[in-house]
Amino acid sequence: MKNIEVKICSGTTCFVMGSSFLSELYEIIPQKYGDRVTVKPSLCLGQCSNSDKHSKAPYVKIDEEYISEATIEKVLNILDKKVCGNE
Amino acid sequence: MFIDIGCSQKKKYNQNAYGDYFISKRYKDTGRVIAILSDGLGSGIKANILASMTATMLLKFIEAQSDIRVACETIMNSLPVCKVRKISYSTFSAIDCDEDGNAKIVEEGNPQFLWIKNNEIQEPEYKVITSKTFTNRHMHLYKINLEKGDRIIFCSDGVTQAALGTKELHLGLRREGLIEIVLNKLKEEPDISSDDLTRYIVKQVEIIEPDHKLKDDTSVACLYFRDPRRAMVFTGPPYDMEQDNLYATSFYNFNGKKAIAGGTTANLVARELNLEIQPDTNLNVGKLPGISYMKGIDLVTEGILTLTKTAEYLETGVAKDDAAGKLMNFLLDSDEIKFMVGAKLNQAHYNPNLPVEIEIRKNVIKKISNLLEDKYTKKVDVRFV
Numbered sequence: 001m002k003n004i005e006v007k008i009c010s011g012t013t014c015f016v017m018g019s020s021f022l023s024e025l026y027e028i029i030p031q032k033y034g035d036r037v038t039v040k041p042s043l044c045l046g047q048c049s050n051s052d053k054h055s056k057a058p059y060v061k062i063d064e065e066y067i068s069e070a071t072i073e074k075v076l077n078i079l080d081k082k083v084c085g086n087e
Numbered sequence: 088m089f090i091d092i093g094c095s096q097k098k099k100y101n102q103n104a105y106g107d108y109f110i111s112k113r114y115k116d117t118g119r120v121i122a123i124l125s126d127g128l129g130s131g132i133k134a135n136i137l138a139s140m141t142a143t144m145l146l147k148f149i150e151a152q153s154d155i156r157v158a159c160e161t162i163m164n165s166l167p168v169c170k171v172r173k174i175s176y177s178t179f180s181a182i183d184c185d186e187d188g189n190a191k192i193v194e195e196g197n198p199q200f201l202w203i204k205n206n207e208i209q210e211p212e213y214k215v216i217t218s219k220t221f222t223n224r225h226m227h228l229y230k231i232n233l234e235k236g237d238r239i240i241f242c243s244d245g246v247t248q249a250a251l252g253t254k255e256l257h258l259g260l261r262r263e264g265l266i267e268i269v270l271n272k273l274k275e276e277p278d279i280s281s282d283d284l285t286r287y288i289v290k291q292v293e294i295i296e297p298d299h300k301l302k303d304d305t306s307v308a309c310l311y312f313r314d315p316r317r318a319m320v321f322t323g324p325p326y327d328m329e330q331d332n333l334y335a336t337s338f339y340n341f342n343g344k345k346a347i348a349g350g351t352t353a354n355l356v357a358r359e360l361n362l363e364i365q366p367d368t369n370l371n372v373g374k375l376p377g378i379s380y381m382k383g384i385d386l387v388t389e390g391i392l393t394l395t396k397t398a399e400y401l402e403t404g405v406a407k408d409d410a411a412g413k414l415m416n417f418l419l420d421s422d423e424i425k426f427m428v429g430a431k432l433n434q435a436h437y438n439p440n441l442p443v444e445i446e447i448r449k450n451v452i453k454k455i456s457n458l459l460e461d462k463y464t465k466k467v468d469v470r471f472v
Binding site: 010011012013015016017020023026040041042043044046048049057 | 350351353354364366377379389390391433438440
């Protein structure tokens with residue numbers, strides 16, 4: 001089974017747009033998924049300057065996929081689906 | 088040579104103002120340093136006003152005059168006399184020196200300064216100059232040459248007279264006692280900074296006082312002549328992307344401590360030099376992003392938020408143990424700080440949805456460099472790339 005990697009952007013834009021509230025994920029994810037998912041912070045993922053008119057920060061990267069306007073619920077929902085799909 | 092200046096003070100017990108005043112000024116272009124410690128008569132607000140007036144005026148006089156002797160003589164001749172005690176309103180010690188080690192020192196009324204070379208006390212010769220207007224006033228004029236490793240320590244009489252009248256030290260700590268404290272500490276920590284040394288001495292004075300209540304204002308100032316501790320901070324990506332590698336390499340090869348303030352900057356250095364970045368989850372507390380680790384670099388933090396917070400900490404002097412606190416300690420543990428500031432705009436920061444805390448990097452760096460120069464007497468060089 002492949003390990004899922006979650007990276008939470010802690011670049012300036014993401015941080016002020018709410019990624020500081022995502023820090024709870026560092027506790028929730030290991031509790032919920034054990035070693036099936038690893039979660040770590042990341043320096044600027046570079047997404048904030050790529051987006052079109054309005055920034056969709058904060059960004060979270062799950063494997064190769066970027067999640068814009070990330071919230072704890074949004075990230076957990078995607079992880080639930082991925083973990084189920086992996087099994 | 089770099090002159091590391093430090094001063095530590097404690098008020099007399101139960102007083103709400105300091106009766107001693109220390110002031111120093113560093114002249115970046117000439118390497119000249121002027122420092123003055125003044126002790127105002129009495130204690131509390133009155134002494135505070137007398138001491139601060141004497142010290143600030145003396146600084147201005149020495150600055151304007153080419154000769155410290157003339158400046159000090161003028162002040163000595165014109166200090167008013169206290170009606171009650173019939174002595175002058177304040178006493179002072181002043182030093183005018185440069186980075187080549189040439190120093191002139193004048194003392195009027197304060198305890199004799201300590202000159203420490205190779206952990207030994209030097210006893211330099213001095214000239215006595217008597218006031219023309221008040222014959223009971225004399226000042227001592229010293230002309231000395233300082234070498235690397237030398238220290239000059241000034242103190243107010245609160246130090247030498249500490250514990251006066253007690254059973255153990257009925258004549259007070261005196262100069263001998265102070266020398267013992269200082270030399271023992273220097274044996275233990277030969278490279279101790281001026282700040283740490285003066286704080287240590289004041290603490291010792293407090294310990295020997297009965298009930299740890301200081302009977303007089305207690306001040307210690309130290310000038311330490313040594314090699315400068317160099318540091319460089321790289322913040323913001325350079326304007327010309329094609330030069331990234333050049334700047335990253337010159338930063339990495341800098342001879343001194345290195346810090347990066349900026350996620351994009353850290354990514355840039357990592358990319359150009361093939362280094363790995365490891366973010367630390369532990370420090371991601373409060374309102375600041377955490378720090379990261381990179382091989383060969385002493386500190387990696389986020390950019391603008393951390394810098395803004397660092398400026399705030401430097402201004403108040405109080406810091407939390409977060410990324411900005413770490414950056415502040417990094418800066419304060421250095422003497423010569425170079426900022427390499429990338430001038431490229433971060434498009435994402437000009438989003439109207441973002442909170443107003445996002446300031447312009449140039450302004451924040453300017454604020455930090457002014458604080459480091461004026462408040463912490465560091466040598467700062469800012470270069471935009």
